[in-house]
Amino acid sequence: MKQKKLLLLTTGGTIASADTEAGLAPTITGAGLTAFVGSMLSAFDVEVQDILRLDSSNMQPEEWEFIARTIHGCWEAYDGVVLTHGTDTMAYTAAALSFLLQGIPIPVVLTGAQLPITHPLSDATDNLRTAFAMAASGRGGVYLAFDRRVILGTRAVKTHTMDFRAFDSVNAPFAAEVNAHGLVLNEAVLPQPRMDYTLQDGLCRQVFLLKLVPGLDPHIFDLLLQMGTRGIVIEAFGAGGVQFIRRDLTRKLHEAVRCGVSVVVCSQCLYERSDFSLYEVGQRALEQGVIQTFDMTTEAAVTKLMWVLHRISAPQETAEWFGRNLVGEISLLHE
Numbered sequence: 398m399k400q401k402k403l404l405l406l407t408t409g410g411t412i413a414s415a416d417t418e419a420g421l422a423p424t425i426t427g428a429g430l431t432a433f434v435g436s437m438l439s440a441f442d443v444e445v446q447d448i449l450r451l452d453s454s455n456m457q458p459e460e461w462e463f464i465a466r467t468i469h470g471c472w473e474a475y476d477g478v479v480l481t482h483g484t485d486t487m488a489y490t491a492a493a494l495s496f497l498l499q500g501i502p503i504p505v506v507l508t509g510a511q512l513p514i515t516h517p518l519s520d521a522t523d524n525l526r527t528a529f530a531m532a533a534s535g536r537g538g539v540y541l542a543f544d545r546r547v548i549l550g551t552r553a554v555k556t557h558t559m560d561f562r563a564f565d566s567v568n569a570p571f572a573a574e575v576n577a578h579g580l581v582l583n584e585a586v587l588p589q590p591r592m593d594y595t596l597q598d599g600l601c602r603q604v605f606l607l608k609l610v611p612g613l614d615p616h617i618f619d620l621l622l623q624m625g626t627r628g629i630v631i632e633a634f635g636a637g638g639v640q641f642i643r644r645d646l647t648r649k650l651h652e653a654v655r656c657g658v659s660v661v662v663c664s665q666c667l668y669e670r671s672d673f674s675l676y677e678v679g680q681r682a683l684e685q686g687v688i689q690t691f692d693m694t695t696e697a698a699v700t701k702l703m704w705v706l707h708r709i710s711a712p713q714e715t716a717e718w719f720g721r722n723l724v725g726e727i728s729l730l731h732e
Contacts, residue, residue, distance in 0.1 A: 400442045401476040401533040408449035410483030412510035412521045423450050433514050434525050453483025458600045465497035469596040477504040477532030484509045484563050488553040492696045495539040495550035495724040496704040500591035502537040520561045530580040538588035547573035551697040551726035568692040601706035603627040618649040628659040628702045654686035659715040663690040663698050688716045697726040
């Protein structure tokens with residue numbers, strides 16, 4: 398049987414780091430990473446490209462677009478892609494790539510590690526093996542592989558800084574898991590194949606994420622408008638709460654929407670869906686024209702807003718886009 402042809406793209410991160418005078422820094426190449434994976438790779442035809450060498454704290458929209466263009470430029474030559482990445486912003490990159498590469502017919506699997514691959518107790522080797530197995534699965538889409546689990550790209554959230562189970566699949570089952578049967582796919586979670594794949598390039602940079610705290614000064618919205626912000630993602634309280642006593646945020650939200658800013662509101666709570674229609678504080682926010690995200694992660698909400706704002710000509714279109722499930726980022730149970 399013909400070997401699956403897989404592409405390993407490296408971008409740095411802890412998995413490729415080594416000790417330097419300034420602390421851990423990414424120095425190990427892709428060839429160095431594959432040397433640790435062992436005999437598993439003999440089942441595949443693997444090519445390696447080192448495209449970036451960054452701590453993931455330095456990953457930004459420009460890098461997301463560069464990675465997407467790199468993958469789009471060569472995907473037809475491969476059966477799957479593995480992308481190594483630092484863990485701190487991996488969930489943002491996975492979500493961004495999900496929108497930029499939506500409908501891609503081959504698997505694109507992000508992975509990394511909590512310990513450098515050279516450490517004798519590193520989790521890197523297992524994570525790479527899971528990622529290569531998913532990349533060879535033939536199931537198109539963007540995924541994140543970690544701790545023998547595979548998560549849909551728009552559902553991954555980093556929840557631990559030290560534990561090897563660094564990521565959780567929020568409000569969605571795992572796309573696949575490794576057990577005694579090998580890599581077991583969850584068909585209900587995997588994206589449906591599409592025949593019209595094309596690169597969905599471009600992200601708006603003028604998006605701001607704001608986490609509400611009790612007593613937040615509403616004038617922060619004046620500053621955001623002065624900065625030319627086009628979109629705001631607000632992490633509100635609980636199922637959907639925004640203060641309106643003494644420091645009335647709802648009035649400022651109305652002003653922002655009236656000025657053409659798209660305001661998207663999600664919950665600070667990781668699990669379960671938000672619903673701003675439940676309480677007066679949430680209903681007041683909806684009355685001002687804000688858009689709720691129900692069970693989307695913050696990472697998916699931010700990157701989707703960046704993707705949407707690059708495409709629309711009128712702010713009113715944002716709500717329509719956020720009412721659609723594009724790449725598994727939202728469960729449309731509220732319809």
